[in-house]
Amino acid sequence: MPQPVNLSFAMGLPPKDAVAYFESKGHRITWDWKEMDQAAHAQGFTVAKAAQLAVLQDIREAARAALNEGKTEAWFLKHLEPKLCEKGWWGKQPMVDPRTGEERRVQLGSPARLRLIYRQNMQTAFMAGRYKQMLENADARPWWQYVAILDGKTRPAHKILNGRTFRYDDPFWSSHYPPNGFNCRCRVRALSDSRMEAEKVTPESGVGNMVTEEVATVDRATGQEARRKVTGYKIPETGYTIFTDVGFSANPGANWLGQQLEDVVRRIEAAPPEIARQIVRDMGERVLPDWLERPVAFFPLVVVPEADAALIGAKCQVGRLSQATAGKQTRNHPELGPADYRAAQDAVDQGEKLKDGARSLLYVLDEPGGVVVVVKATVEGDEMYVQSLRRLSRDEAERDRVVRRVKRKSARPQGDER
Known part of the structure; x- marks a missing residue:
């Protein structure tokens, strides 16, 4: 029987930067996760259709405890299910879509939904903290290598990126620093010049090879179509372009640092x-x-x-x-x-x-x-x-x-x- 996922153990104890990133995220209420810009996702804790602020607060507090205290996914589910049931945010319920004014039955809380919320928010927080730490050590290890878990669950596109190496300041990392999709388990490994030489790694460059397109996304319940931008890396030797999943063409770590600078600018302006x-x-x-x-x-x-x-x-x-x-x-x-x-x-x-x-x-x-x-x-x-x-x-x-x-x-x- 598979063991419950413990992201804190798998990735090491949470660095203070991961906690700081998570704490910096405000509440963002949205009907559909696709409504929110990917940069805003990096700045706001969001759960689609969690229209009650109390529900969002419960989920956020549980995620904070999981990050700070190393709580398991099983704890997250067991802790939240009774609270969300008590507030009526569980199972399929009739809700009014604020975009159309129509009432329809939608999926609210469920074990699968909570697992996704846990994994995605923990992974994003860890990777944002990791990004900041890697930047601080870029003088010693300026080369970053994409690492995918090569098993049957890994997306083919992420397998193709496995082992590809770029400088830390390459435009590739502005869009493709993990996670690059829901339940993405990829990470980044930092290498020194001597390690690159010892492992005979040939670096690549995203300069001139990054492609941004607009793709259509469709709400399965209403059939409404929206267009979202998505960024890909065009592999020079094949011409094949590896896109992130829709909504993931942004680096949460870089967005977080940018938000901190925005706060500084506001203070200067005032x-x-x-x-x-x-x-x-x-x-x-x-x-x-x-x-x-x-x-x-x-x-x-x-x-x-x-x-x-x-x-x-x-x-x-x-x-x-x-x-x-x-x-x-x-x-x-x-x-x-x-x-x-x-x-x-x-x-x-x-x-x-x-x-x-x-x-x-x-x-x-x-x-x-x-x-x-x-x-x-x-x-x-x-x-x-x-x-x-x-x-x-x-x-x-x-x-x-x-x-x-x-x-x-x-x-x-x-x-x-x-």
Whole structure:
């Protein structure tokens, strides 16, 4: 007889980061799990059709105890079933679909449902904590290898990914860091350069090989169709694309870290201007060097004056350096280091401001070793991003030439970028 699954034992005692990830998840009430964006799944504890907050709270508290105390799946089921029966959230019950106003019989609590909730939420929490730990050790073990359990229950696509190895910052991991579907048991193994050589592992790259498509999902009860984005990795040697399951094309660990940075940005935006700039400068000293080594989501790099932000239609003042732009900057300007990026705030505070189109501003700090920074507001104006940063030459003639070119470019008539 199969033994009950104990994820805490199977994966090791829960790291504090797994617990922190789980604790950060708020309540999200949804009729159908497909209604919620995959990034929101990473930020909210959700149980489809658990419309009563008390039911959601019971399930969440049991999941928290299971994670913190190493409780088994059998305990989870035994603990919850009587509570959910008492609240009427068990078996098939008539419920009103809030999307259509129609009443229909739906499956609420059941042993199979609770097993899925237990496994999925525990697996996601563990893997989010594991992702953060692996990032912190990426200098020593920069290569990550996909590991699937090769038995009769494993999806064929996950078997194909088994053993494939990518750098920790490869775009593959933005979508394919496990879990990649319900009941996915895959994990990731971190390897050093010497281990890669000893095992004769050839790394792959997702650059240019990641594919995103829209697929139709159908509610089996109502026949309603919705379209969801799903991401796949196109295997270079065969051209075959391995997609995640629908709803799993996001890395919960990366989304969690991104949410933490969003919280920081909210605090910066709410602070008085001088304090906001000081927070950014302090983060530039303490956090930016590590972030540039292992970029995740974005980094709050500059705070621009409210009047400047208004010029380009921005409703915010924090200029973010995105993970993608940081990668582009590293490829095109590998000579730039943390001190160069910290100088971006100096350019905003002391440099010359030039409007460059409907949504962009240039800040030019015209001095030996100064910088040119470009910030751009999104179309909606809710966010603002640092598009590029470059150092100016210490040679006066060369610096003057570059500054004149920048000014000429910004002075040209610009079309409406909206």
